[in-house]
Amino acid sequence: MASDSPAADRREFMLRVLRLGGLSAATIGAGAWLHYRSDRPKESEVLVADRRTGVPADPNLPEMVVAQGESPEALVRRAVEALGGMRRFIARGDVVVVKPNIGWDRAPEQAANTNPQLVAEVVRLCQDAGARTVIVTDMSCNDPRTCFERSGIAAAARSVGAQVVLPDERKFRQVNLGGEVLTAWPVLEPFLTADKIINLPIAKHHSLTGCTLGMKNFYGIIGGQRSRLHQRINESLVDLTAFARPTLTIIDAYRVLMRGGPTGGSLADVEFKKTLLAGTDPVALDSYAAKAWWDLDYQRLPFLRMAQARGLGKMNFEEVRTTFLTV
Amino acid sequence: MRLTQTTLARVRLVSQAVFLVAFFVLLFKSEFTGSFRGTSGQVRLPWPVSIFLEADPLAGITTAIATHTLYRGLWWSLVILVPTFFLGRFFCGWMCPLGTLNHFFSSLRSEKKRGKALLDSNRYKPWQAIKYYVLAAVLASSVFGALLAGLVDPIPLTVRSLALSVVPGLNYTSGALLDVWYESPSRWARLGADAAQFLLQGTIVSFRQPHFRQAFFLGAIFIGLLALNLRVTRFWCRAICPLGALLGLASRWSLVHLTKDPGRCDNCNRCLVHCQGGDDPIPGPKWRKAECHLCFNCVGDCPTCGIAFSVGPFGSNATTLEAPQAQRRKLITAMVAGAALVPLLRSTTGLEVEADPRLIRPPGALDELHFLERCIRCGECMKVCPNNALHPAFMEGGLEAIWTPVLVARVGYCEPNCVLCSQVCPTGAIWEITEAQKLGRPAATPARAGVPSPPEAGNPIKIGTAFYDQGRCLPWAMATDCIVCEEWCPTSPKAIYLVTTEVADADGNRKPVRRPYMDAKRCIGCGACEFACPVKDRPAVYVTSVGETRSKTNQFILPPAPKR
Numbered sequence: 001m002a003s004d005s006p007a008a009d010r011r012e013f014m015l016r017v018l019r020l021g022g023l024s025a026a027t028i029g030a031g032a033w034l035h036y037r038s039d040r041p042k043e044s045e046v047l048v049a050d051r052r053t054g055v056p057a058d059p060n061l062p063e064m065v066v067a068q069g070e071s072p073e074a075l076v077r078r079a080v081e082a083l084g085g086m087r088r089f090i091a092r093g094d095v096v097v098v099k100p101n102i103g104w105d106r107a108p109e110q111a112a113n114t115n116p117q118l119v120a121e122v123v124r125l126c127q128d129a130g131a132r133t134v135i136v137t138d139m140s141c142n143d144p145r146t147c148f149e150r151s152g153i154a155a156a157a158r159s160v161g162a163q164v165v166l167p168d169e170r171k172f173r174q175v176n177l178g179g180e181v182l183t184a185w186p187v188l189e190p191f192l193t194a195d196k197i198i199n200l201p202i203a204k205h206h207s208l209t210g211c212t213l214g215m216k217n218f219y220g221i222i223g224g225q226r227s228r229l230h231q232r233i234n235e236s237l238v239d240l241t242a243f244a245r246p247t248l249t250i251i252d253a254y255r256v257l258m259r260g261g262p263t264g265g266s267l268a269d270v271e272f273k274k275t276l277l278a279g280t281d282p283v284a285l286d287s288y289a290a291k292a293w294w295d296l297d298y299q300r301l302p303f304l305r306m307a308q309a310r311g312l313g314k315m316n317f318e319e320v321r322t323t324f325l326t327v
Numbered sequence: 328m329r330l331t332q333t334t335l336a337r338v339r340l341v342s343q344a345v346f347l348v349a350f351f352v353l354l355f356k357s358e359f360t361g362s363f364r365g366t367s368g369q370v371r372l373p374w375p376v377s378i379f380l381e382a383d384p385l386a387g388i389t390t391a392i393a394t395h396t397l398y399r400g401l402w403w404s405l406v407i408l409v410p411t412f413f414l415g416r417f418f419c420g421w422m423c424p425l426g427t428l429n430h431f432f433s434s435l436r437s438e439k440k441r442g443k444a445l446l447d448s449n450r451y452k453p454w455q456a457i458k459y460y461v462l463a464a465v466l467a468s469s470v471f472g473a474l475l476a477g478l479v480d481p482i483p484l485t486v487r488s489l490a491l492s493v494v495p496g497l498n499y500t501s502g503a504l505l506d507v508w509y510e511s512p513s514r515w516a517r518l519g520a521d522a523a524q525f526l527l528q529g530t531i532v533s534f535r536q537p538h539f540r541q542a543f544f545l546g547a548i549f550i551g552l553l554a555l556n557l558r559v560t561r562f563w564c565r566a567i568c569p570l571g572a573l574l575g576l577a578s579r580w581s582l583v584h585l586t587k588d589p590g591r592c593d594n595c596n597r598c599l600v601h602c603q604g605g606d607d608p609i610p611g612p613k614w615r616k617a618e619c620h621l622c623f624n625c626v627g628d629c630p631t632c633g634i635a636f637s638v639g640p641f642g643s644n645a646t647t648l649e650a651p652q653a654q655r656r657k658l659i660t661a662m663v664a665g666a667a668l669v670p671l672l673r674s675t676t677g678l679e680v681e682a683d684p685r686l687i688r689p690p691g692a693l694d695e696l697h698f699l700e701r702c703i704r705c706g707e708c709m710k711v712c713p714n715n716a717l718h719p720a721f722m723e724g725g726l727e728a729i730w731t732p733v734l735v736a737r738v739g740y741c742e743p744n745c746v747l748c749s750q751v752c753p754t755g756a757i758w759e760i761t762e763a764q765k766l767g768r769p770a771a772t773p774a775r776a777g778v779p780s781p782p783e784a785g786n787p788i789k790i791g792t793a794f795y796d797q798g799r800c801l802p803w804a805m806a807t808d809c810i811v812c813e814e815w816c817p818t819s820p821k822a823i824y825l826v827t828t829e830v831a832d833a834d835g836n837r838k839p840v841r842r843p844y845m846d847a848k849r850c851i852g853c854g855a856c857e858f859a860c861p862v863k864d865r866p867a868v869y870v871t872s873v874g875e876t877r878s879k880t881n882q883f884i885l886p887p888a889p890k891r
Contacts, residue, residue, distance in 0.1 A: 105744050141815065141859075143713045143742060145359060145534060146370060150744065169535065170509055170524065207813050207825055207841065227811040227861035231801065265819030 046184045047175045053197045053245045055089055057280070062323040064279035064288065069327030072254050072276070073121040078327045079250070079278040080125055089248045092130035094195040098122055098162070099246075101202050101217055102138040102153050104263050105146045111255035111270045112263055114202045116152035118252050118276075122200060123162040135190045137165035138220040165190055172223045179239025181232045186223040191244065199246040199282065203253040203289045205261030205269075208233055210296045212262050213286040214249045215241045215303060234303040241282055241312055249285050251277040256293055283313025284320040291317070332636060336623035339420060343427040350379055350424040354489060355530045357710045359747060369762060370713075370745045375400075377707055379424065380482055380753035384408040384577075385462075385570040386703050389469040389476040390754045393700035398755035408577060415578035419564060419571050420603060420620030425481040426571075429564055430603060430622075432556040439558050448559055449602045451615055455565045459653035462572035464665030471669035472696065473727055474754075477703030481563070481570050484549070487730065490710035491539040491719060492546030497531040505532075538738065539709060540718040541730075565605045565618070575617030575651050582638050583621070585614040587646050591633035598625035598634060608634055610646075617651035669727075677725040682881040684871035685723045687734040687852065690741060690788040691749035691760040694877045695724070701756035704730040708748035708757055714739030716854070717748060732757075734790065736854025736870050741790060743817045743853060764788065791852030792874040792883075793822070793845050800867035802842045806832040810841050812856035812868050822849035823856060847874060847884050 057063075067079040080086050090096060100114035108116055123134045136157040140147035144166050148154035154164050165171065165188075172186035191197065201217035208230055209216065218240035219226060229236040253275040257264040264270065273293065277285050287304050290296040298304045304315035314320050356374040377400065380386060387404030391397050407418050419426045440448055465476035477483045505527075508520035524532060539545075555562040564571050589610040598608040606618035608625035610633065626635055677683065678695055689708055692698050709717040709732055716739030719730040732748070734741060746765055749757045763769065767787035793812075797803040802810065813823040825841040832838055845868075852870050860866035873883050 105742060145713065146742065146744065166534070168524075170505065170520075208808060208810055225861065225863070227859050230809050230811050230814075230861075231807050233808065260819050260821060262814060263817055263819070263821075265817060269819070 043184070047173055047192070048178070049175050049187070049192050049243075051192070051245060053195065053247050055247055055280070058084060058088070061088075061321075062279070063281045063320040064277065064284055064317065064322045065325060066288070066322060067276045067278070067325040067327050068274055069325075070274060071327070072115050072117045072252075074327045075254070075274075075276040076118055076121050076250060076278070077125065078325055079276055080248075082323050082325060083248075083278055083280070086125040086129035089198075090126050090129035090131050090196055093132045094126075094130070095133045095135070095190075095193065096126045096131045096196045096198060097135045097137065097190045097194040098126070098157075098198045098200055099138060099191075099217060099220060100136065100151075100153055100200040100252075101204075101220065102144070102147050102151050103141045103220065105142040105150050106264060107150055108152050109255070109267060109270065110264050111202060111257040112204065112261070112265075113147070113151035113153065114200050114252050115254050116156035118250070118254070119153050119200060120156040120160045120162075122198060122250065123157055123160045126196075126198070127161065131196075134162045135165055135194065136162045137167065137188055137190050139167040139188060139223055139226075140220075167223065169223070177222075177239055177243045179235070179242065181235040182222075182229075182239040182243075188221050188223070191221045196247040197244060199244070199249045201249075201251055202255075202257075203251055203273075203293060204257040204264070205259050205294070207261075209237075209303065210301065211290050211294045213289050214246070214251055214282050215286055215307065218244045234306055237303040238306045238310055238312065241307060242310055246282055247280075249277075249279055249282045251285055251289055253277065253289060253293065258293065279320070281313035281320050283307045283315055284317040287315050288317040288322075332623055333627040335636075336627045339621075339623055342421045343430065346422045347424050347427045350485075353378065354486065354494070354710070357490065357707060357751060358529070358533060359711070359713050359745075360529055360534070370747055371750060372711070372747065376711070377705075377751050377753040378403060380486060380703070380705050380707065382407050383480060383482040383570065383753075384411075385465075385476055385480045385573050386482065386754060388573065389465060389474055389480075390701050390703070392466065392469040393472050393474055394697070398701070398753075399759065400753060407574075411574050411577045412580065413582055415581040415583050415616060415619060415621055416571065416574045416604070417621045418574055419568075420622040423481060423564075423570075425485045425568075426561070426564055426620070428485070428553060429556050429561045432553045433560040433603070435557060437557040440560065446596050446599045449599045449605055450609075451605050451607045451612070451618065452565075453652075455605055455618060456651070456653045456657070457566050458568050458572035459576070459651055460657055460661035461567060462569040462576070463658045463661040464668070465569055467662040467665035468669050469700075471666055472700045473669045473672065474700055474703060475665070475668065475727075476569065477705065478730070479567065479569050480703060481568050483703040483705035486710075487704060487706035487719070488545050488549035491706045492542040492549065494531055495533075495537045495539060495542060496546060498533055498536055501527055501532050502536055535715065537710075537715050539715075540735065541721060545719070545730075560605070561603050561620075564603070564620070572651070578616055579649055579651075581616065582641075583636055584616070584639060584647055585619065585625070586635055586637050586640070587614065588633045591631045593631060593633075595630065597628040597630065601625070601628055610634070613646055613648040615648045615652065617649075672725065672727040675725060679878075679880045682872055682878070683723050684873065685733060686720070686728075687736070687791045687854075687870060687872045688875065688877065689717055689732055689734060689748045689757050690765050690790050691746065691752075691757045692732075692790075692877055693756060693758055694879070695728075698731070698756050698877075699724075699727060701754040702728075702731045703754055703756075705753065706730070706732075707751045707753065708732050711747045711751050712739065713745060713747065714742055714858075716741055734854060734870070736857035737866060738858075740854035740858040741852075743851070760788070786876070787818075787851050789851045789874055789876045791854075791870040791872045792847050792850050793852065793854070793856050793868050793870045795843065795845060796865070796867045796869065799862050799865065800843070801861070802840045803867075806830045806838065806840055808840055809861065810843055811859045811861055813843055815855040815859040817853060817855055818849050818851060820849065822846045822851070843868070850874075 065079040104112040106112035175187040206212040215237040259269040287298040298315040308315040357376040381400035382403040384404040592610040601624035603622045604618040604620040606615040717732040720733045801807040816823045
């Protein structure tokens with residue numbers, strides 16, 4: 001509205017100047033504040049995980065059990081029993097992650113993924129020992145939705161009441177692995193929050209390391225561009241094992257993919273070894289399996305030597321207390 | 328009679344809602360969510376996710392003209408076409424998902440459609456005949472084996488736009504919101520986010536965020552079409568839609584007519600206010616049957632019951648124009664143009680003359696000429712691919728093949744145990760195959776009757792061949808162990824083999840390195856190696872289309888004799 005007197009006009013002028021002054025002050029203030037906090041974007045925050053998943057050693061019990069027999073379930077039951085029983089590893093109320101190999105879109109007979117019967121039995125043992133929750137998860141290579149189904153592991157684990165976690169991209173947390181070559185990597189969250197970790201790989205042929213066993217199975221706890229790990233595979237394996245600290249390692253060698261691994265596909269490459277290794281020393285177990293089925297001496301596998309140097313276990317499996325069972 | 332017809336408009340609304348919801352449910356179900364019985368189970372979708380495409384009479388007719396056959400579920404199109412003979416364009420008004428979306432956006436308040444302008448905009452316009460020319464052009468081109476209909480057919484258009492652009496966009500939006508939610512330090516908040524994600528999973532949220540080439544353009548075209556409704560009610564349906572034109576043509580002798588009683592009309596023009604088709608329900612000009620969507624708005628709006636739908640009267644009818652009003656000369660021009668497009672498009676190189684290395688078709692795809700006779704560019708194969716491997720082509724197959732599926736292995740590879748794209752393809756451009764056929768294994772169960780085996784049953788279907796770029800490959804160029812490609816290679820025995828070679832590294836130390844080689848005879852072109860290669864931008868191993876089973880000409884090695 002047009003002012004009708006010089007006085008009103010002056011008042012309107014003053015009010016306007018005040019308003020514009022306020023607006024200017026606010027604009028300059030906001031600009032100054034934004035300018036002050038301007039900084040080069042930082043890397044997203046990286047967690048340092050504090051994890052205690054090991055159990056104390058017991059000199060009266062074996063560190064490794066090699067069991068042979070017809071039934072996968074009986075093998076794992078007897079082997080864990082020989083190690084002192086699942087109650088030695090799992091406390092009442094624990095959250096346990098069971099980490100099978102669910103890497104590939106392959107059926108159990110093709111022996112590219114851990115035997116589903118074995119997974120179910122391990123879940124059951126954990127539950128019997130009083131575990132509150134048993135989580136079964138892995139970061140598959142092929143589409144996880146089909147890998148979890150085709151491997152039979154999702155169905156087997158669910159049938160015994162385990163919680164099956166698909167590696168959704170939102171299930172990862174950026175974590176400092178504190179390794180020699182592996183530092184900030186996305187890790188599947190259950191491995192960060194669980195009280196106990198049971199590593200449940202299947203023994204397979206692999207072109208780069210000769211064979212893929214327990215330590216290599218920990219590739220499945222991380223996401224990100226894993227394909228770069230092969231360039232420093234020995235250091236990567238040690239870094240991952242040092243980070244993962246498995247409570248218990250159980251290597252499935254019931255069916256063994258002797259050639260064409262780790263994907264396989266042809267039944268002609270699968271041999272029935274009907275064996276299971278279980279133990280608390282992840283290095284000795286890998287060393288034993290490499291020797292047993294691929295005739296690879298531990299001296300020829302650099303990751304075993306490096307792992308021993310880091311104190312993760314003994315590379316000479318003859319130095320660990322071993323029990324042989326026929327089930 | 329009036330009460331019934333007012334009710335019919337409400338029933339129509341319910342029908343539109345039901346079919347739109349069904350359309351979206353099936354779209355969301357076009358994703359393998361991971362459940363099959365037993366480990367030998369097949370990756371299959373339990374829902375008839377392609378039914379809207381199969382029931383599309385334009386897809387049925389154009390592929391029938393091009394191939395002289397009617398593929399698999401396309402006979403569902405007769406379920407729409409034959410009733411249209413009797414009833415008229417009920418599909419447009421009652422069922423079409425794009426029609427319903429256009430209907431909804433047309434009903435939004437618009438400055439351009441008020442008062443007299445609204446009434447005028449809803450009178451018949453001569454440009455509504457354009458759709459018949461579009462139809463003439465796509466029919467003529469299909470005679471010559473080019474299925475350009477898919478570009479403008481509303482059902483493929485809607486599936487393509489929603490599946491490849493709108494739904495991934497919504498996925499991105501909800502993902503961004505979930506990410507904020509997940510970043511909350513509160514454990515309970517994260518559990519809430521878990522629950523929200525669980526609820527959204529299987530609708531707008533996929534297991535993995537999908538990305539598609541050209542998604543922006545596909546979405547922009549679609550949103551532009553919807554926005555046109557703010558100018559002219561159902562502009563697409565009235566002016567462009569070749570399926571609407573086809574159904575308008577099909578309703579030439581239909582039995583349902585709008586009868587007008589000029590004596591009862593007080594010229595209030597209310598019948599025009601909500602008219603969808605622009606078919607002149609007002610007394611005075613003739614009612615245009617071919618334009619009417621049978622929405623029943625006009626009869627409900629008439630305060631004096633001066634108009635009503637009825638069966639008949641037939642014969643000389645002074646108030647109805649039964650045939651679509653298209654000019655013969657323009658129809659012929661459009662047909663000639665549509666027909667001439669085909670040789671014009673094919674006079675360039677491409678097809679068998681110059682095979683494009685990037686034109687990697689999904690397994691089961693027919694040879695390129697037969698493929699182009701069928702592919703309606705609906706994008707269903709791309710939506711369903713669990714690895715996000717299939718993308719709409721740009722110029723890989725020439726202009727004619729725009730938006731047809733190509734494999735982009737850098738984004739996703741072809742999963743050997745999956746045949747979902749061939750399961751959902753409504754027209755057989757990707758012919759239905761079994762896992763056994765794809766893998767070249769003896770079939771566990773006999774192939775379905777009427778589904779012929781692909782050529783060279785006994786050998787796996789090869790969609791291309793992988794090659795090494797030795798200048799970028801770590802063991803070849805950088806004296807570094809890698810062989811991730813070999814690890815991922817799914818064939819057994821592996822197509823990638825290794826030769827240990829002693830090389831010197833940058834410091835002059837001799838060291839053994841495993842160098843990968845490709846056995847082209849074993850390679851199936853799945854692209855797993857290209858996908859897994861750690862050289863992120865331009866991979867050191869890459870698949871090109873050469874050697875694809877479907878082509879007789881795009882070959883380079885003498886293949887082994889087929890296994891018997």
